[in-house]
Amino acid sequence: MSILVDKWFAENTFHASEFDHIADLVRLKEEQGLTISLALPALNEEETVGNVIGTIRKSLVEKYPLLDEIVLMDSNSTDRTREIAESLGIPVYIHQQVLPQYGAREGKGEALWKSLYVTSSDIIIWIDSDIVNIHPRFVYGVVGPLLLNKNIHFVKGFYQRPLKTGRRVQSTGGGRVTELTARPLLNLFYPELSGVIQPLSGEYGGRRKVLETLTFFTGYGVETGLLIDVFEKFGLSAIAQVDLLERIHHNQSLTALSKMSFVIIQAVLKKLEERFKQPLFEDINRSMKIVQYEGGNYYLEVKEIIEQDRPPMITLPEYRAKFYLNKETEITG
Template sequence: MLEEVERWLADRSWSVADRPLDQLLAAKRAAGTTVSVVLPALDEEATVGDIVEVIRRELVDGLPYPLVDELVVVDSGSADRTAEVAAKAGATVVHRDDILPRIPAVPGKGEVLWRSLLATSGDVVCFVDADLRDFSAAFVTGIVGPLLTEPDVQFVKAMYDRPLGDAPGQGGRVTELVARPLLNLHWPRLAGFVQPLGGEYAVRRSLLERLPFPVGYGVELGLLVDALHTVGLDALAQVDVGVRLHRHQDGQALGRMAAAIYRTAELRLSRGHSPGHRWGHPRLRPALTQFERGPHGFEPRTHPVDTEERPPMADIEEYAVRRVA
């Protein structure tokens, strides 16, 4: 297994500099591939506009042939000016609840990403988190690049440094404490991914529409594991795009995120998505109790853990009708 991971790292790990923009544009035009960029957003007025402006200036308006055909911000109920700022910067803004209204929406990032497949049409769908600071277009060109130049690649994750304050590489706390141990223990073929939980990745629609989507924070791990079992390791890749600066959450929020990720992994283990797996379906309590100090000592706060998953979008009637049309 270690030899396979080392081979994959040599064959399927690249740098953004390996594929200049002119090469990507030529490959895109020759193949007629279309690219959609999706930013899931909730109260991100401080950063979403800058991200949209960079993508439009460098990958749409400033080129003889656009690399990005659709730039869509899916707003999941912001209380601030996220939608206004994104639209002014040049994005198409769609509200989560206006997509597939037949099915009531639930809170969660994965829910937004799932619904975005109905709000876009690109052959390649590129997800970018809306809280990034000092955004570079390399986040898009890096992860879209292999999908335009390597016919066998279907799923590409960004990899990057994630500083925490002045400490380099310390920003991925849930990755190092939860996701990486889970992957190494149960899906060791995925051990080579530097940022398995990163929110920046690009996928061929033909694959993405076949995958179930956890509605919450487990969506990145769930998609990665399911992609491995659907198309195999050599169809997956990663690209180094530099440094990722973004807002960091507090310890309790990270604890809730970790619980959702563990639950997502547990569901896949129960389906047999692990070599040599022997478990049945464990009965887990889908809640997380945390503590805060109050006037009378430590007080419990219990939060539900995301357990819901959306079916593959290809199974949704409205999507199938749209794809045929």
């Protein structure tokens, strides 16, 4: 196992600087007849979303035509996030209003799942819209391995994550849920994935033909679930990772991170049930007692935190009608 992981790490780990020549990526894209979409999940990101869109569009649409489409997948923001994106000419979708016949769930994973329906390209890239130090490498770094190697279907970004506390910034310390929950669980139950540096990174992407066959957790378990599903369905060699240098964003509170960990644990347990094809953990508790402190007193706040999932997008008749009906008609006709 160690040799397998070491070999994968050496062959499928890239650096964003390997893809700095964006014109070469455009040439590869055109030679392969591919199109690329960027979907930006967002919830109340008015401080950063305009700079994210402007920086990426200027470099990867106007200067180099690497991206064929940029869309904002908004989770019903209450600030000016949507207005800013619309003013920049970017199509905006409120994910709760997309495919309404299937209901509207809260969570980033729901937005990512529905982005498959509203985008149109062969390759779909996701980056978070709260990146303070946005740079085009967050996109072209993820795209690069997919264009370089046709056998790579899914690419995860990784980076140094400074921990910002008030005005103080530590050079390391971010990614606490990654190191304390996600990576230990993967090492324990999916050791083949132990070389994935940041399984929870929000900068990643893949080929539509792969993504449309995967289930999507609707909350914070989405990254973990997709990574495990790609491995289970397509093998370790289908996954790559790329060093995106450093990512600065707004860090969350420990209480929020605790909830995130609770959801990620549920996601891993669900994938283990699918692997062994039996309900191993059907009786587990899905409510969490959160310790709160106020006015010199401790008290417990109970939160029901249930990680749900969505079926593969390709199983939806609306999706098949949009992307495959004409092709099937041509073949059968």
